[in-house]
Amino acid sequence: MLAANGATVVLSDVSADKGADAARKLGAPAIFLPCDVADPAQVFALVDEVVNRFGRLDIMVNNAGINSNRPEDRVTADKYPIETWRRIIDIDLNGTFFGCKAAAAQMVKQQSGAIVNIASVAGVVALRLQIGYVAAKAAIIKMSEAMACELGPQGIRVNVVSPVQRSRTARGSCFYDNKERAEHILSFIPQRRPGETNEIAGAVTFLVSDAAAYINGHNIIVDGGWTCGFNRDF
Numbered sequence: 001m002l003a004a005n006g007a008t009v010v011l012s013d014v015s016a017d018k019g020a021d022a023a024r025k026l027g028a029p030a031i032f033l034p035c036d037v038a039d040p041a042q043v044f045a046l047v048d049e050v051v052n053r054f055g056r057l058d059i060m061v062n063n064a065g066i067n068s069n070r071p072e073d074r075v076t077a078d079k080y081p082i083e084t085w086r087r088i089i090d091i092d093l094n095g096t097f098f099g100c101k102a103a104a105a106q107m108v109k110q111q112s113g114a115i116v117n118i119a120s121v122a123g124v125v126a127l128r129l130q131i132g133y134v135a136a137k138a139a140i141i142k143m144s145e146a147m148a149c150e151l152g153p154q155g156i157r158v159n160v161v162s163p164v165q166r167s168r169t170a171r172g173s174c175f176y177d178n179k180e181r182a183e184h185i186l187s188f189i190p191q192r193r194p195g196e197t198n199e200i201a202g203a204v205t206f207l208v209s210d211a212a213a214y215i216n217g218h219n220i221i222v223d224g225g226w227t228c229g230f231n232r233d234f
């Protein structure tokens with residue numbers, strides 16, 4: 001959607017094959033550069049490469065994120081594996097911070113820029129049995145607010161999008177393909193369906209556009225109404 005609105009897009013992902021393929025589908029001038037967001041050196045090298053090639057960085061979307069559905073990770077905090085906690089914090093929270101830090105360094109030089117961080121409904125209302133993900137996503141929201149305060153005077157806006165989204169795994173399956181599981185989770189969502197990718201992209205595109213020029217430190221929750229109230233009768 002950003003490319004369709006005239007942005008020169010640099011895609012990045014730890015999965016080089018999928019990323020290169022996505023950039024090819026978008027066509028020039030979109031390109032793909034690989035990066036593991038958990039490694040700050042790689043994130044800084046990525047932003048340096050973008051600035052070397054294109055001379056500036058106007059928009060940064062920090063979207064890379066993981067959770068775990070392994071049964072051994074869907075447990076209460078007392079049993080939650082420390083390595084799972086570390087891995088999720090490393091990618092979701094630290095990766096987002098490294099992306100913000102690297103982008104902000106360039107945007108301060110420009111005195112302009114828009115950053116959007118992808119959090120989750122799990123960062124807005126606590127969900128059970130995924131403490132690492134909840135902690136990472138809640139921290140992303142607060143960190144973004146702090147950065148909005150810090151970077152606003154430099155002409156930089158920092159906002160968040162918190163989605164519920166239909167997404168497919170690498171093997172093509174989708175959480176909502178399982179009828180019983182889907183019915184259960186959709187009973188929490190007033191619109192009774194997950195968000196589609198273009199509906200999440202719409203919020204991101206709005207936030208980085210001039211139409212949102214005075215929106216800073218905000219979290220747009222794109223969740224069909226999930227978190228706006230209790231969606232079950234008492």
Ligand SMILES: NC(=O)c1ccc[n+]([C@@H]2O[C@H](COP(=O)([O-])OP(=O)(O)OC[C@H]3O[C@@H](n4cnc5c(N)ncnc54)[C@H](O)[C@@H]3O)[C@@H](O)[C@H]2O)c1
Nearest residue numbers: 013014015035036037038063064065119120163164165167
């Ligand atoms: N799908 C949902 O319902 C949902 C809900 C709330 C929030 N989110 C958030 O939206 C974002 C995108 O999620 P998605 O559902 O499209 O998931 P996805 O798994 O389809 O996409 C995540 C991407 O991040 C990449 N990635 C993983 N580790 C990385 C690393 N170390 N460095 C660089 N890239 C890495 C993966 O290769 C993958 O392409 C995530 O931050 C996720 O937490 C998704």
